Amino acid sequence: MNTISSSRFGKLGQYGIFLAFILICIVLALSTPKFFTVSNLLIIGNQVSINALLAFGVTFVIITGGIDLSLGSMVAVTGVVAATFAHPDTFPLLVPLFAGLAAGSAIGAFNGLVITKSKVPPFIVTLGTMTIGRGLALILSKGRPISNLSDAFNFIGGGNVFGIPFPIIILIIAFVICSVILNKTVLGRYMYAVGGNEPAARASGIRVSNVKMWVYTICGLLSALGGILLTSRITTGQPNAGAGFELDAIAAAIIGGTSTSGGTGTMTGTLIGALLIGVISNSLDLLNVTSYYQQVVMGVIIIGAVVLDGLGRKD
């Protein structure tokens, strides 16, 4: 009976964040002429890319009703692993890339395995992995940054193709692939089902554990991509890189309308969430606002997004 009102509100919630994003961009473009220029937009895209990749990963996880706090540590581990094999004139470029991605997938799969086998809540499992990962990064690097990386490796995070920074290209490709997985594949459908009602998903014949294994592994893989990008961008593998990245990524997903109770969320929403965070921190720098205020603004936006989401869901 109240069907129509409810679904319309739900959509408003999703468009709401998009409209808010456009509105903020217009305000910024009016307040500083430096904001809406091609070079600045490319820089924002570049700066957003790592957080967006992590946010895509965690969106999958949150849709299934889970959470992954180990993203930041995975960025550090995978960055350090990749850097270890990325010195000039040692291995071909594929080796560090493969090693980093494999390390990320392995940690992600470990998360998935422990979560599905032990029934310990993901919050706790990934909290543990977060600490383990940070330790591993320090062990592998002996606590020191790994620098002197090959030019080919440094191109990933620092190069341009036809004037477009390479990270943006990776971001776009990852966005398309993640959207396709979520919307067009059986796996994506199962993710929504598992997060929407796990017992019902199981009773419908879905292998819930398999879905979770996939989700955490994909999340690890995307974190590794983020870790490789970061390492390449700053041309060093830093064991203490990525601290707190998980929170930015989760924030992007939530701002984009992914519900922490599971079962809803879109990649487009998450991308907008990540862009919103990036645009705000970029423009506050342009306007020379101290970082103290940036944090307050970001917090207000996160809460605002969730409030909006809650209004949209009210029946």
Next chain:
Amino acid sequence: MSDFILKVKGLSKSFSGVKALDNVSFELKRGEVHALMGENGAGKSTFMKSLIGLVTPDTGEILLEGKSLTGNDVNETLKKGISMIHQEILIVPELTVAQNIFLGREKEASGKSGLLAGWLNDSVINTKAEQLLTGMGVNIAPKAKMKYLSVAQMQMVEIAKAISNNARVIIMDEPTSAISDKEVAVLFRIIRDLKAKGVGIIYISHKMDEIFEISDTITVLRDGKYIGTKSAFDLDRSSLISMMVGREIDQMFPEPSQGNGEELLSVENLGSNGKFSNISFKVRAGEILGLAGLMGAGRTEIARTIFGLDSFDEGQIQIKNDAVRIRTPREAIRKGIGYVSEDRKGLGFIPRMSVKDNMTLSSIGNHRKGAFIDQRSEQSATERMIADLRIKTSGTHQKVTYLSGGNQQKVVIGKVLLASPEIIILDEPTRGVDVGAKFEIYKLIRNLADQGIAIIMISSELPEILGMSDRILVLSKGKQTAMLSRAEATQELIMKYAVA
């Protein structure tokens, strides 16, 4: 003072242009039990929500003892004397009975004022709760934690809370949906006591027998409109149903057609630690086997075991004379078993997913190209099923949570059917479904049987079991006590074996 405690005049409410309530009027007398009837979606819940201040009506007036209630919020209406016993009971499990009764009113209950009122005084509220509960003639310890109470006991606590609020109108929304017959008797005794004290009761239920037993007056709503109010004495079952449905239902149950197909499922000496033991039966293609018994007799547990949701430790299950091991629902589905759970919200569907996504959940393998979903084939399969089952939905993309109970149930049945099962277990298939949709579901079940599917139907409603089943297996306390043929089965006989 007039006889009427509550008067509602011309209440209307629209949600985004759809009229949920259309000019509804209603009158409740002192000491009257007034049943509010209507199919799901008839506007009962919007009406209730308007009364307690959860929904603000667009037009109309609500008068409690002559004073307008319009525009009040939940807390104000509660204070003024309208209480509601919700279908899903709202309690704080970790608090005690007494703490729950006086939740939010600790200051008043303690009888102190000023600064001291902030101090909690459990002994005062315990005494008060004790008096209330003994006054109602129920034996519940005020100091017991809420979470250890049965559903029926929780309900009593809610009623005690309403009484302590000095409620003059109590709304009961499906109060008997989760309690046993014995507990229903206690509830009815309390309702009669409240009546005698002049409390007006608005009673909502789908169970006809109850309505005729307890209510004095019946008001029917349909599609948000007021249909009529009649004395319970002047109505019989079929005239009430026709008021609710808007047409005569002459034949509730479709004609049976004895199935004589091959034996599809055979269960031998099935037992599961403590839940049931020594269960043996066979189901043939085209046959409907009814499973009857009281709550807790082990019916749902047997269904869950066959479907692989629970494990068993004795006996065996055969499908077409092949012994099978089923450890998960996935394996059960692959072996041709479908299960429509009694717990529709918990196990049946995924509320935030669309009709289409829910329906193809068990059979997505039939609509895939590699890892990808073949959207077109999925869409057409769903549309076909919506048409076959006559599901009322705005489209394949409508979220299931917004459908009525009957249509949600049809979506779940559609999901099971799309996986092409040969054996279907239906557990309370018409629970929470309104009368019109019930009839359609009965026809559907019979149709499926006629198509050669073996059906096991669990139901607590005896007329339903008697009307639908070809044979009836009766269970009592985890053991099978009788296998009755359609010809010999009667309500009395089933009950005799069910309590054996």
Next chain:
Amino acid sequence: MKHNGIFAALFAATLLVGCNQSKTNETGQEGSGKKLVIGATMLSMQNEFIVNVADEMDAKAKELGVELIIVDAERSALKQVEQVESFIGQGVDAIIMNPCEVEASSPAIKLAMDAGIPIINVNSETSAKPTAFVGSDDTESARIAMKYIVEKLGGKGNILMMHGFMGQAAQIKRDNGAKEILKANPGLKLLAEQSGEWDRAKGMSLAENWIQSYGNQINAIFAQNDEMGMGAVKALEAAGLKGKVLVVSVDAIPDALQAVKKGTLDATVFQNAKEQGSKAVETAVKAAKKEKFEQQVLIPFQLVTKENVGEFLK
């Protein structure tokens, strides 16, 4: 059942503590046979500079034949105070503390003093006065860096400054030193200042955004540490501005030294980790033996430019 869990946790905790401590090998020392034990709590063993200080402390302890227990406070002042408490409980002969925070680490000083155990602060300060301080004056490092900028720009130009984590002792002192020089040279204009949180990626993003804002106006960037300075260099290179903008930072980490050698980073300021580490242990040993020691050992900073970078590269 429950007890097992607790024991397991305790056991794991013991193991972890064990891993955190690195003991020097046990060689005899002097005639007495009783070996001096020094406890050291370090700000963070995830920080390269601190690791270097700790390594040198370890080497020096071996050389002097004393036992050195190094624990990691993981940037938590509370943890640091607890670690000092347990050193006192173990009855060590001296304590070396690399303070996490100016105020919050101060109670540790009082605890050690009350127990009659000498406590030496290394690298950074606390508001409570320790037995001795070994380190460098952070204010001075910023002065040196800024003076270099003044010299290179001929006293005129536009400057940007990247801060560390706001409120930390190093950030406050480096800020003070830089502002001192800016005040003395009115020809220099501070276009903007912002925190890069000591982080390379953050420093890079900050520089990218500044380039959007100020572009060709920028003459120099002063970064309060090398990590951020390296980030700024990357951003400037990407924008094709490196040739025009001077970048100077502090710490002289190996990466920064390489960059100075290549000419991408114009200068860094060398803070002598080795000297700090070895002097800290020396002072602690002297204090424990009640010999004469200096209460304030200041290790001088050195400006590193392309001309002298060879001396610092191993």
